[in-house]
Amino acid sequence: DSGVTQTPKHLITATGQRVTLRCSPRSGDLSVYWYQQSLDQGLQFLIQYYNGEERAKGNILERFSAQQFPDLHSELNLSSLELGDSALYFCASSESAGLRETQYFGPGTRLLVL
Amino acid sequence: DAKTTQPNSMESNEEEPVHLPCNHSTISGTDYIHWYRQLPSQGPEYVIHGLTSNVNNRMASLAIAEDRKSSTLILHRATLRDAAVYYCILRDGGRGSNYKLTFGKGTLLTVNP
Numbered sequence: 001d002s003g004v005t006q007t008p009k010h011l012i013t014a015t016g017q018r019v020t021l022r023c024s025p026r027s028g029d030l031s032v033y034w035y036q037q038s039l040d041q042g043l044q045f046l047i048q049y050y051n052g053e054e055r056a057k058g059n060i061l062e063r064f065s066a067q068q069f070p071d072l073h074s075e076l077n078l079s080s081l082e083l084g085d086s087a088l089y090f091c092a093s094s095e096s097a098g099l100r101e102t103q104y105f106g107p108g109t110r111l112l113v114l
Numbered sequence: 115d116a117k118t119t120q121p122n123s124m125e126s127n128e129e130e131p132v133h134l135p136c137n138h139s140t141i142s143g144t145d146y147i148h149w150y151r152q153l154p155s156q157g158p159e160y161v162i163h164g165l166t167s168n169v170n171n172r173m174a175s176l177a178i179a180e181d182r183k184s185s186t187l188i189l190h191r192a193t194l195r196d197a198a199v200y201y202c203i204l205r206d207g208g209r210g211s212n213y214k215l216t217f218g219k220g221t222l223l224t225v226n227p
Contacts, residue, residue, distance in 0.1 A: 002159065033214065043158070043201075043217035058214060090157045094213075103215060105157030 003027065004106035006091050012112045018079040021109045025072055025093030031055070032074040033094075033103060034066055038087040049074055050096070081113045118202045123222040126192045134187040134221055136202030141182050146205045149176065149187050150215070151198040158201065158217075161187065197225045 003026035013019055025032050034046040045058035049068035060066075063081075068074040078085060088108045094101035119137040126132040138147065149161040162169055162176045164185070169176040175188040189196055201220040205213065 002157065004157075031213075035215075035217075042219060043152075043215075045214035045216065048214060056214060092157070092215075101213065102160040102163075103158075105159065108157050 002104040004093050004104050006106035006109050010110050017081050021076040023074045023091030029093035029095050031094045033092040034076050035090045036087050083113050086113045120221045125224045127226050129191050132189040132192045134200050137184045139183045147185050148203045150201045153198045192225045194225050
């Protein structure tokens with residue numbers, strides 16, 4: 001158990017809908033990262049937050065957005081969902097944002113868009 | 115980001131050592147070498163990391179070539195629980211970098227009983 005929790009574990013929805021994925025980082029970790037894992041693209045970095053502020057963006061679509069709240073939990077919002085958004089979404093956290101910081105991953109949310 | 119090259123798959127027998135290679139010929143002087151693994155139906159988990167010197171921890175050892183263009187993750191006695199995809203990742207330490215992990219395809223390790 002990494003100490004990172006993600007809800008829900010599974011999500012089934014329809015095209016065009018909007019969903020919110022939630023992540024609670026390990027106690028004391030200030031940095032949260034979101035990754036997407038699909039069969040064709042592998043594990044890809046989406047976005048990073050550090051202590052409530054956006055720190056870095058990866059290949060995140062404009063339809064996707066995220067935020068980190070004062071209690072440090074984070075939410076990833078996916079809107080106008082398409083079939084291709086079906087994937088595993090992982091959240092990771094680290095103590096700070098340093099180069100040597102270990103990232104601890106949650107169990108993921110499996111999203112299926114029908 | 116500097117790239118890494120790993121074999122697509124490797125096979126081992128239980129209780130035998132496993133050497134997982136990684137080539138990173140374009141590594142920069144400030145890049146750390148990290149290894150993560152992903153067990154079936156789980157999120158990735160940290161294994162080990164290093165810069166120049168060989169490193170040991172309770173999970174594995176990391177042997178880094180003198181020129182740092184390659185490294186080897188060593189599992190001293192493979193168990194069935196070590197069956198996973200192993201990712202060799204360079205952490206981009208350039209100025210202004212974020213500290214994302216850039217995953218390649220990794221090596222799928224199969225451990226035979």
